[in-house]
Amino acid sequence: QDDSTISQSVPADATLAELTVILRNEVDLLGQAIFVTDRDAAREHLVSINTAWAYIEPLIVAQYGELADQLTYDLRRVIELARSAVERNRPADAGKANAFLRLALASLNVQ
Numbered sequence: 424q425d426d427s428t429i430s431q432s433v434p435a436d437a438t439l440a441e442l443t444v445i446l447r448n449e450v451d452l453l454g455q456a457i458f459v460t461d462r463d464a465a466r467e468h469l470v471s472i473n474t475a476w477a478y479i480e481p482l483i484v485a486q487y488g489e490l491a492d493q494l495t496y497d498l499r500r501v502i503e504l505a506r507s508a509v510e511r512n513r514p515a516d517a518g519k520a521n522a523f524l525r526l527a528l529a530s531l532n533v534q
Contacts, residue, residue: 430467430474439482443528446475450505450524457508469509474497476502483531497527 433445453468476498483498484491501524508517 430471431492433471433474433478435478437478439479439486441443442475442482443531446472446479447524447528449475450520451527453491453508454504454514454521456475457512457514457517462509462512465509469505472502472505487531494527494531497523497530 433442437445442513447467449471453465453472456462456464456468479498483494487494501520504516504520504523507513508515508520
């Protein structure tokens with residue numbers, strides 16, 4: 424992977440709780456960027472979202488065992504909506520990503 428696919432703002436050694444905060448903030452910022460049609464900012468937030476997700480998924484699998492499949496499925500939907508929002512310029516998908524993320528994170532019991 425080159426530097427354009429890894430966000431330097433997401434620490435590789437962050438905890439699951441820290442990563443979920445980053446993910447929540449980045450999804451929110453992505454929605455705001457799309458709302459004001461700042462495509463460059465939206466793309467940057469998407470890179471951070473993808474990076475955080477790459478770090479979060481194995482932590483969920485390690486921590487939640489059998490429950491991991493449902494949790495990662497729910498979060499994968501959020502990531503796909505964020506990608507769709509940026510790649511297809513769909514503000515509604517950014518809004519859905521934000522709403523679904525809150526529900527998915529609630530199921531992780533991470534505040």
